[in-house]
Amino acid sequence: MSDSHAAVHSPDHHPELRHHFMTMEQQQNTASLGMWLFLVTEVMFFGGMFCAYLVYRLKYFNDFAAASQSIAVGWGAFNTAVLLVSSWTMAMAVRCAQLGKQKLLIVFLLFTMLFGSAFLGVKAKEYHDKFVEHHVPGADFSFTEKLLGHPDYVVNQYHAQMFFSIYFAMTGMHALHMVIGLGLMAYLVVATARGKFSTAYYTPVENIGLYWHFVDVVWIYLFPLLYLISRK
Amino acid sequence: MATAVLPPQQRTNYLNAEHGVKSWLLTVDHKRIAILYMLSITFFFFIGGIYALLIRLELLTPAGDLVQADTYNRLFTGHGIVMVFFFLIPVVPAILGNFLVPLMIGAKDLAFPRINLLSWYLYVIAGALMLHVIITGGVDTGWTFYTPYSTAFASPKVIEAGLAAFINGFSSIFTGLNFIVTIHRMRAPGMTWSRLPLFIWAHYATSLVMVLGTPVIAITLVLLVLERVFHLGIFDPKLGGDPLLFQHLFWFYSHPAVYIMILPSMGIISELIACFSRKRIFGFNFVALSSVAIAVLGFLVWAHHMFVAGMSVYAALIFSFLTFFIGVPSAIKVFNWTATMYKGSVTYETPMLYAFGFLGLFTIGGLTGLFLATLGVDIHVTDTYFVVAHFHYVMVGGVVMAYLGGLHFWWPKITGRMYPESMGKLAALIGFVGFNLTFFPQFILGYVGMPRRYYQYPPEFQVLNVLSTAGATILGIGYLFPLVYLLWSLRYGEVAGDNPWNAAGLEWKTSSPPPTFNFDVDPVVDFEAYNYDELKEIPVER
Amino acid sequence: MSENQHHVVPLWLYATIGITLLVMTGVTYFVATLDLGPFNTIVALAIASFKATLVVLIFMHVKYTSEKMTKAAIIAAIFFLGLLLTLSLADFGTRAWL
Numbered sequence A: 001m002s003d004s005h006a007a008v009h010s011p012d013h014h015p016e017l018r019h020h021f022m023t024m025e026q027q028q029n030t031a032s033l034g035m036w037l038f039l040v041t042e043v044m045f046f047g048g049m050f051c052a053y054l055v056y057r058l059k060y061f062n063d064f065a066a067a068s069q070s071i072a073v074g075w076g077a078f079n080t081a082v083l084l085v086s087s088w089t090m091a092m093a094v095r096c097a098q099l100g101k102q103k104l105l106i107v108f109l110l111f112t113m114l115f116g117s118a119f120l121g122v123k124a125k126e127y128h129d130k131f132v133e134h135h136v137p138g139a140d141f142s143f144t145e146k147l148l149g150h151p152d153y154v155v156n157q158y159h160a161q162m163f164f165s166i167y168f169a170m171t172g173m174h175a176l177h178m179v180i181g182l183g184l185m186a187y188l189v190v191a192t193a194r195g196k197f198s199t200a201y202y203t204p205v206e207n208i209g210l211y212w213h214f215v216d217v218v219w220i221y222l223f224p225l226l227y228l229i230s231r232k
Numbered sequence B: 001m002a003t004a005v006l007p008p009q010q011r012t013n014y015l016n017a018e019h020g021v022k023s024w025l026l027t028v029d030h031k032r033i034a035i036l037y038m039l040s041i042t043f044f045f046f047i048g049g050i051y052a053l054l055i056r057l058e059l060l061t062p063a064g065d066l067v068q069a070d071t072y073n074r075l076f077t078g079h080g081i082v083m084v085f086f087f088l089i090p091v092v093p094a095i096l097g098n099f100l101v102p103l104m105i106g107a108k109d110l111a112f113p114r115i116n117l118l119s120w121y122l123y124v125i126a127g128a129l130m131l132h133v134i135i136t137g138g139v140d141t142g143w144t145f146y147t148p149y150s151t152a153f154a155s156p157k158v159i160e161a162g163l164a165a166f167i168n169g170f171s172s173i174f175t176g177l178n179f180i181v182t183i184h185r186m187r188a189p190g191m192t193w194s195r196l197p198l199f200i201w202a203h204y205a206t207s208l209v210m211v212l213g214t215p216v217i218a219i220t221l222v223l224l225v226l227e228r229v230f231h232l233g234i235f236d237p238k239l240g241g242d243p244l245l246f247q248h249l250f251w252f253y254s255h256p257a258v259y260i261m262i263l264p265s266m267g268i269i270s271e272l273i274a275c276f277s278r279k280r281i282f283g284f285n286f287v288a289l290s291s292v293a294i295a296v297l298g299f300l301v302w303a304h305h306m307f308v309a310g311m312s313v314y315a316a317l318i319f320s321f322l323t324f325f326i327g328v329p330s331a332i333k334v335f336n337w338t339a340t341m342y343k344g345s346v347t348y349e350t351p352m353l354y355a356f357g358f359l360g361l362f363t364i365g366g367l368t369g370l371f372l373a374t375l376g377v378d379i380h381v382t383d384t385y386f387v388v389a390h391f392h393y394v395m396v397g398g399v400v401m402a403y404l405g406g407l408h409f410w411w412p413k414i415t416g417r418m419y420p421e422s423m424g425k426l427a428a429l430i431g432f433v434g435f436n437l438t439f440f441p442q443f444i445l446g447y448v449g450m451p452r453r454y455y456q457y458p459p460e461f462q463v464l465n466v467l468s469t470a471g472a473t474i475l476g477i478g479y480l481f482p483l484v485y486l487l488w489s490l491r492y493g494e495v496a497g498d499n500p501w502n503a504a505g506l507e508w509k510t511s512s513p514p515p516t517f518n519f520d521v522d523p524v525v526d527f528e529a530y531n532y533d534e535l536k537e538i539p540v541e542r
Numbered sequence C: 001m002s003e004n005q006h007h008v009v010p011l012w013l014y015a016t017i018g019i020t021l022l023v024m025t026g027v028t029y030f031v032a033t034l035d036l037g038p039f040n041t042i043v044a045l046a047i048a049s050f051k052a053t054l055v056v057l058i059f060m061h062v063k064y065t066s067e068k069m070t071k072a073a074i075i076a077a078i079f080f081l082g083l084l085l086t087l088s089l090a091d092f093g094t095r096a097w098l
Ligand SMILES: [Cu+2]
Pocket: B254, B255, B258, B301, B302, B304, B305
């Protein structure tokens, strides 16, 4: 439809203004609302898993606590910090876009990708450890650890496996969102380098930023819920 | 408006602006995407219809002579999945909503035209996957995919069918998201919320459900597939899981999904009754806000599908109690539509006949829903034909009636041609008679104890089953007939003017069919919705 | 373009928020090692919500937007997620009572 631009808008309109909008402001407000509604759908998407988590955590609390204790909290805390820092660099990237500092924008985007990749690397290491320990749900699953402070408590295998089923589903879905986020950021780097953005138009930077912060918020809840059920 | 007298094919409009298959498959015009949806959804409607026909044929006799139990299970599952996910949910929003939402609010297109096209492709991909399932043997879980049957016993085709429903869900999410943003951001100057047509209000409410509910079924289906492949155990009682968790997550979406189906139809009915009574809808604000109320209240009642599944009796009491509240906004609509016709100059064109059909059948469907909401009665009729009759009165008597009414009403706008009026009336009548003959006997069958989803039944149920099958045949004719004469009208139909009904609303102020960007001059709204007191009567010669 | 879209958050505020988030991560880990009974979960969720609120308000600019729909979207997400969780628990929490 791009060839019909001229018929609808005056010839001097912004090159990124699409045919069915009147002004850049309307286009920007529209994209922003779209992104926020998309994040609402994401909340409900993760919400289904939070519901499953909540039900079984209440039902099988001790087994969930024992299973939670078996994941390396140090790596989890480290990863939380890495992701928070990446959220900070993303916020800085958007700030650079607002101020028109294109080179700095690329630098902060690359840092965000670096921290995001570091998070995924640590996550892969954690998954590998769980695989070695036979804590991946399936035929090889076996959970021999004890609940801290309760050496006589016999941990139910099925209930411990339930924890790991939910753990892998939630962190896996979260990691998938991170991978998509990294892809989107690679696009932003290329688009910025090609001079697509200016102080008048940086909507994709802003919206992908919102997406990245959302992924961060999900992890902010996943960390205490999965790693810190009981560490006393 | 001098061009208005030219025959439609001589003016530049969205249909003849570009030519070739590519111009259709890569279009971002909401009106062309609506046509793409119309073709694909109609296709699936007839696939689902063939399933229905086979089911009714098997039930003609008490014995299982046409198909065996396993095949029968696949038939009603295929019927359910195709009709719910591939017909009822998208039919009104994706076809008429897609076409009309931008026109009615005075916009050039939906907010995200490329995402709109993506929605259609997701629908097609999901549909192709489902067709593959159908051709390679089908699934037999029922459209509800209940665990642990689906995850531990049913054929592995359930993975593919689940993925089809999952992908289709994203088509629905994006449509809803697009509508909400469009209605907020793209309204023409002067198009205030109190001037928005009730069709738009209904689509806004529908979109809320699409955006808030559909992601939950999406993740539920993901968990189902993961469970099936990796034996996670989340829904498997053998591994400490709780199958009722699946049902909770499933119905959290699938009850509100009923409102994804019926709310847009209610929007159509508001437009039809206003036009053919020549009056503003009585209690406009109440009808508008009752749509939003239905959308929100719809999220509070889902476990009424699980009363006999072993859930907590205390929770069942709460859900039963809450379910009754849904009746209030629905009744507000029915009363206000009726009040609109009071002292209006009512005429009986085809769309209005469908609207009358909707009013009667939806009322029966809705009221029998209250029977089912009552805990004690529900225990008696759960999983009987009473339930089947109830939801077909709402889904077929409500949604399909309203869709056909709307399709006839806007047909001149979509195609530039009128449908043949006498045939339209005849088809509406055949459909109404066929529908009641099909489904009313099922209320009685269910009440006296015939369970659903069985391929055989005791001989004393045969008379009513024969009536139902006869009705289904008539109903089938009632659906094939419009297909024939609507196609005929594309070439031979009378050329429609811009506003053949003298109807209110922005969509009638542009040409028929509309140009690619909908309006030649950007519209400014300085009139109230349904200003029929300022408009002329419907031309009589039709 | 409207003023709210262009609000540039001062650097010192971003730095403060970043450091607060990191500190709170440490705090939440430390609190988990104390025995507070049922309050462990409540404190953990409270800290998580505090962190999430900071990210949403500052990093996602919700504090500076005059756009009501953004806030409406957030409230709707919390409300309907709450409905899903509480009404599900109405069943799971009371099933054993009879
Ligand atoms: Cu329901």
